[in-house]
Amino acid sequence: MSAETASATPPAPVKTAAGGGLRERKKERTRRTIRTEAFRLFREQGYNETTVEQIAAAADISPSTFFRYFPSKEQVALADDLDPIMIASIEKQPKELSMLAAFKQATLDAFASLSPEEFAFEQQRVELLYSIPELRGAVAREFERSIELIVEIIARRTGRAAGDFEVRAFAGALSGAMMAFIGDAPFTPEHIMRVIDFLEAGMPL
Template identity: 35%
Template sequence: MTRQNDPMASGLRERKKQKTRAAIRRAGRRIAAAHGWEAATIERIAAEAEVSPSTVVRYFPVREDILLTDEDDERLEALLRARPAGEEPLESLRAVVVEAIGAALAADPEELRVRARLMAGTPAVRARLTETTAETGRRLARALADRTGRAPDDLEVRVFAAAVLGALREAVLYWAERGLAEDLTALLHRTLDTLKAGPSLPARP
């Protein structure tokens, strides 16, 4: 009999959960890409992923999270914590974000484009994006606090994290709203350069 605290059994269960979660995400994104988000019902996603509707709801109580959530938050936090200790926080974030986006574009550029289009064009997805950004912000604040010797709830840490995440969100929406034609990596650099320069907005020459 397998013991509940058997590390091997726990590892197998976790891998199975990850595979199920990934299958549901792929199904939802395929349906949304082909037919629009409204067509991506729980029942249709379940059939595409070959799971029950209750399984979809158990893994994703909020349907929009099928599009918006993945393991990126944990990976980005780990990458940020691994950056050189004396590096300026904004430059650490620049390196981490550019690396992550580069990897996503190399692995599955169409998935990233689909997600961006739906974020920009679907009100429910866009609203949920704002909500899920809060958890990402808490992770980012913890990592930044550890790197700078501050508390995660310091005002400066919270403002910095919120400013960066808000700016990156706007960069992705800008990219999608303009037909995904521009170089996303260049847009991210431009976005972070704007933050680095401070809150000024000179008129165009």
């Protein structure tokens, strides 16, 4: 569901539960620092030229600590902090809403919950994903993951099986439509609304 200005805005943290303890806040600061430094190095010296060791050194941690937060260098850019926010928002939507209407309102709610810094980071992350050739293959794999994530959401909301033809067709259509515009248009809720409205209207041409 995930992704456009390559600014120097620091990466945003994943939103954590209110009242999180000191340990959780410290872990989140470390995670944020890792992504901040990784993104800076990717911009300054290139993705391929940046090593996990360099990212760890810049973040003042050990490589082993890096791997406790991210399984690979690629995941520093791929990790989508909007996913849990979107899932929670969709779960809260009234059952009488259609699936597209639920996704539409959930998207508006999710973006409204972001601080300006968090929103800027999501735009930066998407820009990096689509501007770094070495990440294109990873983006394709994320497309498959996105479809499965949407399938799970629809199955829970409708009570239908994850292997249901209509469920999978819906997930593929929504994911494909989003991916088709993300690389060329600014990553904003307005553009996402336009995609959903187009699908909801029956894709008139």
